[in-house]
Amino acid sequence: MSVKSATMLKTTYREAVREAIRDAMRRDDRVFLMGEDVGKYGGCYAVSLGLLEEFGPERIRDTPLSEAAFVGAGIGAALGGMRPIVEVMTVNFSLLALDQIVNTAATILHMSGGQFNVPLVIRMATGAGRQLAAQHSHSLEGWYAHIPGIKVLAPATLEDARGMLWAAIEDPDPVLIFEHAMLYGQEGELAEDVAAVDIDKAVIRRAGSDVSLITYGGTFYKTMQAAAELAKDGIEAEVIDLRSLRPLDNGTILDSVRRTHRAVIIDEGWRSGSLAAEVSARITEGAFYELDAPVARVCSAEVPMPYAKHLEEAAIPQLPGIVAAAREVLGTHV
Amino acid sequence: MIKDSPRFEPFSQKPISLLSESGEWIAPFDLDLDEAALKGFYRDLLAARLLDERFIKLQRMGKISFVAPTAGHEAAHVGIAHAVKRGHDWLFPYYRDAGMLLAFGVPATEMMAQMMATKADSHKGRQMPSHPGSQALNVFTVASPIASHIPPAVGTAISMKIRNTGQVVVTSFGDGATSEGDFHAGINFAGAQGAPIVFVCENNRYAISVDYHKQTAAENIAAKASAYGMPGYLVDGMDVLACYYVMQEAVERTRKGLGPVLVETQVYRFGPHSSADDDSRYRPTEEVKAWKQRDPLMRMQRFLEKRGLWTKAWGDSLRNEINEAFSVAIKEAEAAGAIPAEWMFEDVFKDMPRHLKQQLERWRSELSG
């Protein structure tokens, strides 16, 4: 990311997303935000708090409670020359708009012979950890990454929470941004005048030579912690933050695995048919002869996300499981 | 009791009220409920209110992570529960219906255990608080995705019609829910196929922060029924007897094979949307105060008092009795203990498939290793 100023500001992931929306609204009057409770309420994760006061109800639009309608209307507004940002409360409720996303937004440029493109950004929360049970807590971004015609982003860091949105708005195609629900409170520092970041490259967040830990979004910090844990035993783990789930950055993944010869993929989605499965397949296709151990995956238990805290914690990837999987591929498992 | 000629006109401009604010019987027909029945309505209203208060207390104590307050909706809850045949008809409720389930006969211990997710929870710790249900009592488990329970409710009603069981379905939802495709698709389907179902909108004028006028340009929700080819009744949702009598007529009408009905009960949510909400952000406190003046419990109390059926002593003893029963229920629910984490692997399928058995085994060995 290009940093123009050295002045660093203390902020949170939530504020970084809000700042990104504010910045986009100021830069381009075609940009507007719509969704449920984005106005006075400030969004169900308080991301848009204060924006109604600043930009007014025409540009911060509370909608009737219909995901199909406001996502579909977002597509239409994009066709009509606007640059909408649509907020869906969670990926779980985006399923009510699945037809609009998959059958319309993702296909229409291609089916119309290139005539109608959809410059639409849809933001939504994803993931577990807030005791909201199965119908609020799943990680379905891997599903969306299956669909040609939409770009799928998963900002894990504050820089990406701040920088990906403008790049997404400038993109001529529909872009889905997945904000893990447990990241909103993440604190950190951000340069005062950050610029847009690329939205098609993975980034090595920690360099290491012994094993590649490949992750994104909600499991990113747990994976960084696991790497720190492994370092105590002299194991140098490389941590790759995928950032973009479609397109996937093969180059960064394969380069890393060719150096470390071992890979563990950490993904809060379910194992079967997952994004982790896709990454694993690419490693097998592109670096099979470089591998010293089978690729391992740490995913969620294949059950609908339970409500009770200890059940929910047991169902999703946690630090000990990530550390154990890394040790296993290194053969240092005890 | 079933009247041959209907008592109520659909599509009225003003909500149907049978009790005045001061508790006078103002209906154009004679009251045909006995004393015990009338006192039963009050008892259930009070129980619903006290259950809500208890849930909120438990949430503040940290024993519940979340609650959807129900105060202000009690007249609709109790009116509905009394109009259907318990254990025979089906309910497809939503998350703000705890009082309805209690009045319908779901045991308090089960309600408490669902909120606290202990071993006594029939949902085994898998549902959020305020998402109860009971297979034994034909109460479908509450869905989080708004309005998603409406098409299944219609399908269950159609199964009753096909099998000629004489049962009906009542499904309830908020005003926000009427914007979802599932509402429109479901109610249209019910109309087209003559399903024995009553749709009840508990219109509290807000969907979290979004007020009614942002939700729809329609004057009221009941009016929407006409486009789906069924009667729509607009009811004062603070008047338990109006809710009951209208629901009773709607339920018996649909039971007779005359097709579905839409009922709108105009209620108000006295509390925040949920324990995670601060409602002062989006609605004026004067509005809340004004609606609290119309408390459904107070109206029923005044009505009973005028008939010599309510005394303070009786009210107090009833309150103590209900509170005591809830305390016992909480103790029972807590005594059941915590749910073993490995229960999460059960019920994904009726029989646990191979891959889940493997995951369970691996999970156990990781725990012990």
Ligand SMILES: Cc1ncc(C[n+]2csc(CCOP(=O)(O)OP(=O)(O)O)c2C)c(N)n1
């Ligand atoms: C499909 C879907 N979208 C959004 C939500 C988030 N949400 C939960 S409750 C609610 C408001 C529902 O309002 P209403 O139907 O009027 O019922 P009330 O809560 O007022 O009783 C919303 C938007 C959800 N649960 N499901």
